[in-house]
Amino acid sequence: xxxxxxxxxxxxxxxxxxxxxxxxxxxxxxxxxxxxxxxxxxxxxxxxxxxxxxxxxxxxxxxxxxxxxxxxxxxxxxxxxxxxxxxxxxxxxxxxxxxxxxxxxxxxxxxxxxxxxxxxxxxxxxxxxxxxxxxxxxxxxxxxxxxxxxxxxxxxxxxxxxxxxxxxxxxxxxxxxxxxxxxxxxxxxxxxxxxxxxxxxxxxxxxxxxxxxxxxxxxxxxxxxxxxxxxxxxxxxxxxxxxxxxxxxxxxxxxxxxxxxxxxxxxxxxxxxxxxxxxxxxxxxxxxxxxxxxxxxxxxxxxxxxxxxxxxxxxxxxxxxxxxxxxxxxxxxxxxxx
Amino acid sequence: xxxxxxxxxxxxxxxxxxxxxxxxxxxxxxxxxxxxxxxxxxxxxxxxxxxxxxxxxxxxxxxxxxxxxxxxxxxxxxxxxxxxxxxxxxxxxxxxxxxxxxxxxxxxxxxxxxxxxxxxxxxxxxxxxxxxxxxxxxxxxxxxxxxxxxxxxxxxxxxxxxxxxxxxxxxxxxxxxxxxxxxxxxxxxxxxxxxxxxxxxxxxxxxxxxxxxxxxxxxxxxxxxxxxxxxxxxxxxxxxxxxxxxxxxxxxxxxxxxxxxxxxxxxxxxxxxxxxxxxxxxxxxxxxxxxxxxxxxxxxxxxxxxxxxxxxxxxxxxxxxxxxxxxxxxxxxxxxxxxxxxxxxxxxxxx
Numbered sequence: 001x002x003x004x005x006x007x008x009x010x011x012x013x014x015x016x017x018x019x020x021x022x023x024x025x026x027x028x029x030x031x032x033x034x035x036x037x038x039x040x041x042x043x044x045x046x047x048x049x050x051x052x053x054x055x056x057x058x059x060x061x062x063x064x065x066x067x068x069x070x071x072x073x074x075x076x077x078x079x080x081x082x083x084x085x086x087x088x089x090x091x092x093x094x095x096x097x098x099x100x101x102x103x104x105x106x107x108x109x110x111x112x113x114x115x116x117x118x119x120x121x122x123x124x125x126x127x128x129x130x131x132x133x134x135x136x137x138x139x140x141x142x143x144x145x146x147x148x149x150x151x152x153x154x155x156x157x158x159x160x161x162x163x164x165x166x167x168x169x170x171x172x173x174x175x176x177x178x179x180x181x182x183x184x185x186x187x188x189x190x191x192x193x194x195x196x197x198x199x200x201x202x203x204x205x206x207x208x209x210x211x212x213x214x215x216x217x218x219x220x221x222x223x224x225x226x227x228x229x230x231x232x233x234x235x236x237x238x239x240x241x242x243x244x245x246x247x248x249x250x251x252x253x254x255x256x257x258x259x260x261x262x263x264x265x266x267x268x269x270x271x272x273x274x275x276x277x278x279x280x281x282x283x284x285x286x287x288x289x290x291x292x293x294x295x296x297x298x299x300x301x302x303x304x305x306x307x308x309x310x311x312x313x314x315x316x317x318x319x320x321x322x323x324x325x326x327x328x329x330x331x332x333x334x335x336x337x338x
Numbered sequence: 339x340x341x342x343x344x345x346x347x348x349x350x351x352x353x354x355x356x357x358x359x360x361x362x363x364x365x366x367x368x369x370x371x372x373x374x375x376x377x378x379x380x381x382x383x384x385x386x387x388x389x390x391x392x393x394x395x396x397x398x399x400x401x402x403x404x405x406x407x408x409x410x411x412x413x414x415x416x417x418x419x420x421x422x423x424x425x426x427x428x429x430x431x432x433x434x435x436x437x438x439x440x441x442x443x444x445x446x447x448x449x450x451x452x453x454x455x456x457x458x459x460x461x462x463x464x465x466x467x468x469x470x471x472x473x474x475x476x477x478x479x480x481x482x483x484x485x486x487x488x489x490x491x492x493x494x495x496x497x498x499x500x501x502x503x504x505x506x507x508x509x510x511x512x513x514x515x516x517x518x519x520x521x522x523x524x525x526x527x528x529x530x531x532x533x534x535x536x537x538x539x540x541x542x543x544x545x546x547x548x549x550x551x552x553x554x555x556x557x558x559x560x561x562x563x564x565x566x567x568x569x570x571x572x573x574x575x576x577x578x579x580x581x582x583x584x585x586x587x588x589x590x591x592x593x594x595x596x597x598x599x600x601x602x603x604x605x606x607x608x609x610x611x612x613x614x615x616x617x618x619x620x621x622x623x624x625x626x627x628x629x630x631x632x633x634x635x636x637x638x639x640x641x642x643x644x645x646x647x648x649x650x651x652x653x654x655x656x657x658x659x660x661x662x663x664x665x666x667x668x669x670x671x672x673x674x675x676x677x678x679x680x681x682x683x684x685x686x687x688x689x
Contacts, residue, residue: 026491057518058518058521060514060517062480062510062511062514063480063483063514064480064514064518065480066477066479066480066481066515067483067484067487067518068484069481069484070469070480070481070482070485070486070487070498071484071491072484073419073469073470073485074469074484074485074488074489074492074498075488076488076492078484093477094477094480097474097477098472098481103679103680103681104455104677104678104679105455105456105460106451106456106460106462107450107451107452107453107454107455107456107678108678108681109451109452109453110470142679166682167680167681
């Protein structure tokens, strides 16, 4: 049976069903029993499973994440929640030095089946320390898988896949998506980590987007269609492992790529998409790859500044327009050079 | 500095724990002696191998601290977990880790315990409950608390032990971990090897007072200070702490006063740069944990000089054999450089 539920409740359902199915699964972290820290994503879980398995922790991000890793080494499958991705910076040592390295560093003899759930909490005049999106940092670390669901269906399926995965998985959800409604099966299912989703087919340009930017890309694609431009939209879903095949196949088909990621420009995930496409599909490109990202500035507070700060569908539309402006001369110049 | 002041027993560990002295069976005492000899011989051979350049990875030697690892690990079961640090050859061996795989690891061989990916600082032996040693100061403490939480949730009697130095008590994660362990009354034993130095710095240059157990007690965790060069004293404290943890009476903390003979890293003694004095080193060498224990065993009639000589020769031969085996082992092949970044379908196998 499939019914419509919200992204937030899809996360909640995934956690609940996994905890029902597997005694080794438990939640811990700051605010998992709080009425506001994590939206509705843990509502009712403590009543159902008790305070041992839904452990609202002191503000000790470093040790709490270390606890989760240690428990994972002892046959548990913890989900450690960081209600603001910014707060998880205090746990980066455990995530990147311990969890990420453990399996390789010890010759493959031990593994760390932990989910590190970090919530992007942008907007709402929360300013620089409650709004950040650090997916690029985690995707940079070799031993971590990194997922960012953009739909309720993926929110549930990726969390289940993440908990079942035998590696450390960084699961990044976005507060701006919590109220989005979508079709979600009642039964358990996994969305495979490492597979992107084709959200819209089109032959003229490819927009490769992460998380919330997928929705913006879909809006942009709708408007671009009105101008006669058919946009293919790829939802990355899994930043690592990355579905290179789907992205490259689309880049080769359209020859024009825009990468949209709601984090900073410099050394960001959009840069990785750009480098990968240029390196692997250069012969088929007819325009430079453009990035749509946050500007290289901390998140502001004032609502007028926030409006200027966060990229939206208009920015994607503009990038596509620029790509088309360039593609003619770019192709000609390349032909001439050959 | 004298390491023996303040042996008062705080709340939690009962004075009765000390009476175990008389109850330690002779075979346990002898096995502790052999375990200490093995660690000493392994470490001193490794010191030579660093000097000759055969061992090249950063190697932090345990010489002088043998009584701590052995005293604690003899109080544990195979399926208890231990977590170590950058100076963990002793923990690995005392818990029962394979000597040949240790030597192979330090020589970067494929047959090493971490298949040549970890080296001296990153040892693992899940089959005997060593789930990994981390070279990040203090980080392993939180992992031990997490393993203890798992054991408690699983309803087992297993116990987790964190080994760390006095320097680790200056990391924030130490305090966070103490608080969490006390809050949840987790079956974890914190073993602080206070060898007075954090890398090149003496404790008096890092702390206003040398009073780590006092700091721990305010976290509602019983803490004792023991002579870390006296294996029986360490063992007694560990037996009490582990028993309480198994009975789910909560965590415990043992500060073991000890001293590393070699410098922070490698075979030198850290005398040449004025980091510590010859007098200090010699006073601690005079309190050699192995020598004093052998005297104790001899006075009990459990050991003769000829038997001591024989046991030492056996330990030396075992180390020689392990090194020869390691030298004969293959290096990892180039294709392995990206193996095992991720796993598929693995569950940890331990104890």
